Amino acid sequence: xxxxxxxxxxxxxxxxxxxxxxxxxxxxxxxxxxxxxxxxxxxxxxxxxxxxxxxxxxxxxxxxxxxxxxxxxxxxxxxxxxxxxxxxxxxxxxxxxxxxxxxxxxxxxxxxxxxxxxxxxxxxxxxxxxxxxxxxxxxxxxxxxxxxxxxxxxxxxxxxxxxxxxxxxxxxxxxxxxxxxxxxxxxxxxxxx
Amino acid sequence: xxxxxxxxxxxxxxxxxxxxxxxxxxxxxxxxxxxxxxxxxxxxxxxxxxxxxxxxxxxxxxxxxxxxxxxxxxxxxxxxxxxxxxxxxxxxxxxxxxxxxxxxxxxxxxxxxxxxxxxxxxxxxxxxxxxxxxxxxxxxxxxxxxxx
Numbered sequence: 001x002x003x004x005x006x007x008x009x010x011x012x013x014x015x016x017x018x019x020x021x022x023x024x025x026x027x028x029x030x031x032x033x034x035x036x037x038x039x040x041x042x043x044x045x046x047x048x049x050x051x052x053x054x055x056x057x058x059x060x061x062x063x064x065x066x067x068x069x070x071x072x073x074x075x076x077x078x079x080x081x082x083x084x085x086x087x088x089x090x091x092x093x094x095x096x097x098x099x100x101x102x103x104x105x106x107x108x109x110x111x112x113x114x115x116x117x118x119x120x121x122x123x124x125x126x127x128x129x130x131x132x133x134x135x136x137x138x139x140x141x142x143x144x145x146x147x148x149x150x151x152x153x154x155x156x157x158x159x160x161x162x163x164x165x166x167x168x169x170x171x172x173x174x175x176x177x178x179x180x181x182x183x184x185x186x187x188x189x190x191x192x193x
Numbered sequence: 194x195x196x197x198x199x200x201x202x203x204x205x206x207x208x209x210x211x212x213x214x215x216x217x218x219x220x221x222x223x224x225x226x227x228x229x230x231x232x233x234x235x236x237x238x239x240x241x242x243x244x245x246x247x248x249x250x251x252x253x254x255x256x257x258x259x260x261x262x263x264x265x266x267x268x269x270x271x272x273x274x275x276x277x278x279x280x281x282x283x284x285x286x287x288x289x290x291x292x293x294x295x296x297x298x299x300x301x302x303x304x305x306x307x308x309x310x311x312x313x314x315x316x317x318x319x320x321x322x323x324x325x326x327x328x329x330x331x332x333x334x335x336x337x338x339x340x341x
Contacts, residue, residue: 053270054316063273067326070277075329082322090315 049097049164050090052157058086059150080145087146088138094160095134102127105167107182108174116170123166130159199252206248206256210241215260219286221268222279228261229307237310262309269320277327284331292339295332299325 057063067079105123109115133156140149171179218224232239239257240250248256268276284291298304304324308317 050313050315054313054319057270058315058319060272063323066272066274066277067330070330071326072333075326075333078329079322079326082318082325086315086318086322089318093315 049160050093055090055094055153055157058083058090059146059153061147061150064147083146084141087141087149091134091137091141091156094156095131098127098130098160098163101164101167104182105171107185108171108179112174114170114173119166119170123163123170126159126163126166130156130163133159202248202252203255203259206244206252207260209247210244210256210260213243214241220279220282221264221271222276222283223286225261225264225268225307226283226304228257228264229309231257232261234306258309262311265307265309265312265320266316269316269323273323273326276323277330280324280327281331291331292335295328295335299328299332 064080064083067076071079102123109120133152137149137152137156140152215224215227218227231241239254239261241253241257244253244256247253268279271279284294287294302321305321308320
């Protein structure tokens with residue numbers, strides 16, 4: 001029992017260190033890389049991320065308050081049902097975009113002499129933190145609807161941004177021809193699948 | 194035409210369209226419906242005689258497409274209450290009895306044609322859902338006004 005408690009405490013402490021590490025502020029530029037270059041890479045790699053502005057509108061409490069004050073119960077129910085479906089769809093698209101970016105990233109840095117283990121660990125921590133928040137949000141939206149879950153949305157967005165920024169920074173240093181080859185390969189696989 | 198020059202010409206055509214044509218429409222929803230009506234249903238291409246005469250067919254088409262997308266994005270991101278007000282204004286000024294228009298729009302959903310071709314699915318869903326909700330609220334208000 002004492003042994004299990006010890007390992008649990010060590011595990012939690014390790015997780016805490018990783019979370020702290022992953023949460024540290026990102027440098028806007030690294031190794032002389034410009035932000036625009038990083039963004040360029042991210043746009044080329046992951047074009048499927050849904051608009052953040054559309055997400056904010058879907059989760060907007062203001063719209064729900066308007067419907068509550070103006071509409072009859074059947075209209076309210078339909079509105080809530082539609083917004084819930086959209087919120088889940090928006091969240092799923094973000095998860096799918098990040099999953100694809102992670103897949104691309106792993107293929108791109110595999111065998112690279114520029115691989116930085118510290119950055120890779122931070123990326124993995126960020127990705128799994130995002131998945132954790134994603135699962136919580138999914139459950140929250142499914143159980144209570146999108147308007148109560150809106151507070152957690154910013155956390156999911158923050159982890160997604162951190163992950164995309166870190167990965168984009170690493171990818172921007174790699175050979176563009178290498179990135180294009182991987183992109184074409186992944187694209188052809190998805191077409192075959 | 195040089196890329197930058199083309200971009201600037203499209204911007205000038207957009208300004209012209211906004212100041213001479215779109216300014217005559219009351220509200221952003223009316224502007225959206227007008228812009229969608231300049232698009233051919235089959236080819237998806239936009240056409241405006243005056244603009245094409247002044248700037249050429251290609252520039253006019255690009256300007257109309259860009260204005261259409263801008264108008265749509267603005268409405269899709271605006272609060273539902275604002276969209277409902279815009280729809281209410283459009284219905285009142287359409288020149289047909291409001292009750293008939295709302296009933297027809299609910300049945301045939303012609304507002305689906307107001308969506309620009311390259312819009313993301315989620316934005317389309319949000320727009321259609323908001324219009325459906327606004328129409329339902331407007332219909333209830335009109336019925337209450339008739340009964341009262």
